[in-house]
Amino acid sequence: MSLDGINPELRQDFLTESSELLEQLDSDLVALETAAEGEQADRLNSVFRALHTIKGAASFLGIDPLIRFAHAAEDALNLLRRDRTHFTAEVMDALLQSVDVLRGQLDAMGQGEWPPEGPGALIETLKTIANGQPLAARLSKLQPADGAPGPDCDDAGLTAEDGDAVVPVAVPGDGAQAEPEVEDEAQAPSNGVTESYAPSEPLELPPQKLDLIEFMVADLHEQISGIHQALTEVAGHATRHEAGAALAETAADLHKTLSFFELDGLAALAEAVRNAGEKLPDIECEQVAGLVIRIEAVSWLIERQAEALSERRRLDWPLRTLQQRIETIAAGEQLDGAVAGVADVPMVLRVDGVLGEVASLPAEASQPSQAAQSAEAVEPEDGPYSPSDAVAGVIGGAGGGDAASTASPGAAGGGGPAAGTGNGGGAGGGGVEATIRVEVARLESLLNLVGQMVLAKNQLMAIGRRVAEQPVPQDLTETLAAANSDLDRLTGELQVNVMRARMQPLSKLFDRYPRVIRDLARSTEKKIRLDIEGKQTEVDKSVLELLADPLIHILRNSADHGIEGPAERRDAGKAEAGHIRLVAEHQGSHVRIAIEDDGRGINREVIAAKAVEKGLASADVVSQMSDEDVYRFIFAPGFSTAAQVSDLSGRGVGMDVVNSNVAKMNGQINIASRQGKGTTIEILIPLTVAIMPAMMVRIGAHMYAIPLQSIVEIVRPEDTIRGKVQGKPVMRLRDSVLPLVNMRAVLDEEGEGEGRFAVVVGVGGQRAGLAVDRLIGQQEVVIKPLDDADTQGGPFSGATIREDGDVSLILDIVQLIRTTQTESSASGTGPAAAA
């Protein structure tokens, strides 16, 4: 199989949507574990919907490995939806792993490969969950002593939910003779499977209505899931009223849609369902089950018709009896006993004469639970899921109401003839689009153009200033100045807007972390609570990408090394559950991201010893370093202090990505830690990274750019405030003494005397003065990355094109200050000392 047959755009849409849904799944699943009782149902439904949507779309595209795996996961989830007592950490593990498997499959597709089959072991686990022991218990509870349908509405609801599941398809009249081979036959790609549902005829509609079919098919499926949703709520006494109202509303929409397409039989059914929905609160408990199963049957019919719609065909079923029976129940009247007791959709369809008449009901049909049980015994033997499971189901169904319990809505919804036709797919079901998806590459090129435009504008401004100094008529220079200032303002706004288009909320990253922490806590047997604040804070897309690895490493480190085990915490008088806070907020022109934990804190001595051992610094140097600088060693390449290396962190690989990525963003890292109290790691990133304001300075023969954000102030150091400490140049600035870096020496520039100006720069709490020769002025610079090979060791973070068209290097202040610090504590090596 290959992906070649799939329309690339459709495939991309599918991948994008599914990835988003997977994120959603991940966070919902994690939240589910800790959610309050009342919230669980919502979360579960949300999880289920997400999975179901992925599967449905995959069926459209005919991506079988994905469908099969999603189906297994869905089955397991289905059980949980019915019976939440099954929630165990093991089940959650399996479900979360399933999300990973799906993600892997999607990744493969993203690479243009056919996705691999899901791992057999996990599928087995999922099946075990889906057929879990407690399920059997539930079924036996369902079975009343006298074998009659349960009088309890809750039970009715449960039965109903079974119905939203597999709806075996009966080929009218030959279900009983069907042989197992039918399964293989049905697996053949959609060769008129629709035909087998019912006699069909070409759909004759005016062209403007045919035009809408693609939208409507998607919309119909959506509305059907609305019906399913409402039906699951019908079970509860408390929610029955609302569920009825929701049912009525969705059915009303369905009625309008169906009648627009002149599908009058189904439209009438929808109308009957609407009416029943309105009457639901008044309907006797005993009748609810019979109603719900019939509404499920209606849903199933509509879904088949929706699929047939994409083939421009109208399915022709005898629907009168079904409609009448729904009306009867809605009117508060009783159905005949045997007819009322039918508890699965295929049986309803036959009993109500939709899929061929049955003279008498099979014995099992009036004992739904037994039928379900027998089906359950059969199910585990089933082969991998295929869209044709539904068809295969009939065969079992002929023997006696097949497996409502093993059912999955997807079998009815996603599979079927639509698979392989590949049209329509996730095409939007209408609605106003408030957002559009844009390829990142387009935004990149837009930003690039704006960057170049800023440069061109800068040059124009420079020309304007030069012209003003020339003997030209004043009105000319004034007009030019006015035009230039307009251009300046507009370019600025354009730049801001383009930047904004690239902004994305940090939630894109943050939403993954509860899962990460949850897994970590489980594998390390710790208790960890993760609080996330400010995840709506937006940052540039490039920042988001660069932050992904650092944050995950810091978080893992906090959870793995920072937070102690429950026993250790108890002994230390702390709460057993460790607490990690992940906070994002705007701070001026920066975004601040902090990871705070209340763990054991960083041990300076341990880090220092390790740093010396690894040869990262000499013992002398380390002993003079500030705590924070010692802590920074944890971000040094190859540095790991964990006594025991866990599989999650502590391999010494990774933490250095924190340093390198943050440097790429012109960001800063601050570390604060208190022994036994916890650690806070703070990352400060400029809001935008591609264009930034800088101070242009002349050093020797060249101009350099100093990022404005790092500049604290600029002074003209008189001789009186210059001095030397331990033979190294320093400057006095009010009450403090700062190292003064002779930039000419550092940059190997020619020149006489000492720099006339000192640009005081700061990173975190550290300050230094940079001696430069001339100040040129403030400019917006567009950062062009430098090839690492060219800048190896050099204190540059990039290059930019100046107003006059020449190239300037941008000074890397973080590195400059770091060099100063190490030099001022080491004795006498390095360029500054040589100067």
Next chain:
Amino acid sequence: MKVLLIDDSRTMRNIQKGILTQLGYTEIEEAADGLDALSKVLAFNPDLLLVDWNMPNMDGLSFVKQYRGKGGKAPIIMVTTEAEKTRVVEAIKAGVNNYVVKPFTPEGLSERIRETLDRVAAA
């Protein structure tokens, strides 16, 4: 046969009116937007409504929702542009019976009207 024409553009109304007259519909009431239409629709009690989508004060979709919400049963043909076509799904759920894309020919509109009325008659 009474028709209510709802469109904010007088020109559009005149065009539609011309077509309707040609088709033999003479009892025509006009409304300039959804609000105007709401105030007229009950008294006029039309057999057919032609509703433009984009209008000030109250757009066609909101009007249809309100009209149907008040129990109005007369068939509605929505007049849309090609660009609004993807939204017709919404309109259908609001209770629109048919739609016609601007610009339309007299034949096109008359065909839509015939279709719509035929279906109503059949129901």
